[in-house]
Amino acid sequence: MRRSVDEHLDVVLGRVRALPPFEQSLMEALGLVLCEDVVSGVNLPGFDNSAMDGYAVQMADLAGASQEEPITLPVVGEIAAGRSEPIVVTAGTCVRIMTGAPMPRGADSVVPVEWTDGGAAHVRIAQQPALGASVRRFGEDLKAGDKVLEADTVLGPRQVAVLAAVGRARVRVRPRPRVVVVSTGAELREPGTRLGDGQIYDSNSYTLAAAARQAGAVVYRVGIVDDDPKKIMDTLSDQLVRADLVITSGGVSKGVYDVVKEVLTKLGTIDFPEVAMQPGKPQGFGVMGDDEVPIFTLPGNPVSAYVSFEVFVRPALRKLMGQMPYRRTPVQGISLDGFNSPAGRRQFVRAAATSGDEGWMASTVGGHGSHLLGGLSRANALIVVPEDVTAVRAGERVELWLLDEETG
Template sequence: MRTVEEHQRVVADLITARATATVGLADAEGLVLAADVAAPLSLPVFDNSAMDGYAVHAEDVAAASDATPVKLPVAEDIPAGRVDRLTLAAGTAHRIMTGAPLPAGATAVVPVEATDAGTDTVEIRIAPKPGQHVRRAGEDVTAGTTVLRAGQVVTPAALGLAAALGLGSLTVQPRLRVLVMSTGSELVSAGTELQPGQIYESNAIMLAAAVREAGGEVVATPTSSDDVAQFSTVLEGYAGQADLIITTGGVSAGAYEVVKDAFGAGAVEFVKVAMQPGMPQGAGRAAGTSIITLPGNPVSALVSFEVFVRPALRAAMGLPNPHRPRRTAVLADDLTSPKGKRQFRRGVYDAAAGTVTTYGPPASHHLRWLASADCLLEIAEDVTEMAAGEQVQLWDLS
């Protein structure tokens, strides 16, 4: 059987980055910058007021206090957005709003709370220091400075900075487009009355959510029966729309394995991986598109995605932390594991105690337990038993 690490390398080689693209700011959030961003202008663009108040010559009110306020005529009213250039004459004040351009000659702003809020004349009751409550042009960003670096994730704050600099687009590493396809003649959609032998489709919904959580873009989530012709027709309907196709089901050793039958000519290599759950796997390329085939049991499918697809997907998009956080914990109960296979068991981690408890049976159809687990226990291939009190490695799913 292929080792987990060997199959991880195969999958990683198949999941590759798209060409970089320039996108509007609204579409850049969460993506990784593909190029440095230099500031085309300074921020602030001009000297402006940090407070609602009065622009003054600091020396004109150097003696002001509560006991001896200084009265000045208010020569101008400057709201934010006023565009004409003003000059503050000595011995006068301009009423000014936060963000409004500071008039030439002004050296300080007195907050309105330290005045009588007059509009014709104003009584000033403090002596501001030169530069107080003034935002100087370029004190945040100097034009020409590199303000965002290639490789960093575009956060809301980064978008705010880009917008403040007047940029309408950013060059990024685009999301990988993923088609998630579930197979099985027994599958029906929610809302359909179940007939004997039928079950509701869940894998495509589950894996599509996992793709989006990993940072990818889901093209569609079609379902196919176990008929090879129908399977091929569904795939052909999405030709050219996806960078990666993920299928689930149809890869085991029995009859009616539609994915194996459809790709059996060598386009996809089907293998057994020494792990539980998730032994039957497949990977390859068909019609120029990378294809990863996962088993059909729901726990096997999602664990396989976590082990093989998620880290490769995030790495190809340049996203940080492609791997789930790992830690060791003290096992709270005994467990057994099959010899020669790496086992991934569902668990619940107690951070306060530093312990982990296995959660639910190990079988690959027990989805309920995976839905409530917050970690996976990773048990090495050469370990068949572990006792409570031993150290075990966890993958943090929270």
């Protein structure tokens, strides 16, 4: 079975469903998609209050005040934030007031402390404020009944701020997907252990777990499972109970020891197409278990696994969370290098991209081999070369995916 990149992605997105919403506390909801319109139940501010440390006054008492001829008023009290004192400002008096403190009755303006000598019993004021100066009025920001946020908003720090300000402790959001990551291969060993002949450290499970976590998922890295069909099936079956999505790497090509493909093909719910892309041609996708948990079986070469995550898994995670757009939004840039590309395949070339006065510029890093992690570690972009382009010349315009961008 052979598919184009777009055909395979359509299959993936057609099978993945957004997770049902549930209530989360505000901090747990950070970065998630709101599933309700939020209406304020309070007015903001809830009372007239001071925007400055200073003195609450009647503006008319300070007509003509200047540095040369300051006006002195008696201070009849003090109000701090969080307190409401039964103090009245009458003509010819003032009250010392702190930022956020409620305005006393009778006062119509606030004089910043910087315009005064800071007196406690009497204060000299060197400037007349405008009427209502430095006063935050009741309900000037939000009125009770105003819509604060709309459904489908991604909650960032600013949105969390307004939710807390109107008193919402919990909101309905789409949860973070629970992602299980498994590496397969008898040759793999954990970092920090000693390598034997023919053995390598497992980088794929760390790469994929980190990428899934960066995309917003809760990640369970199971680690290494060797090329034993029963162990692979038992491990995957055991993990389904805590998974909204499963990712494996390795064992999906045409080799004798590509056991993942051998085992999962028998289920009849997972396809193993060849996708017209480089790197990452061997792919597997389908569902497992009674809950039809999506499973991605990615190639074992490290760069192939990472690129496959970017092209297919990341959009699936964004759909699970209800985050639009699902696909990365490309930008246009200039390739500073020339290189060839295979006919009939969409190539994803590792690149270091910078932005300047002339827009985005991208230099290729490392080679094109799907095992070359050194170049991948220096890349912050992928140059996406269409299937019908066989050569890119230095100075030509290309499509770029910026890998460090948090959104689409």
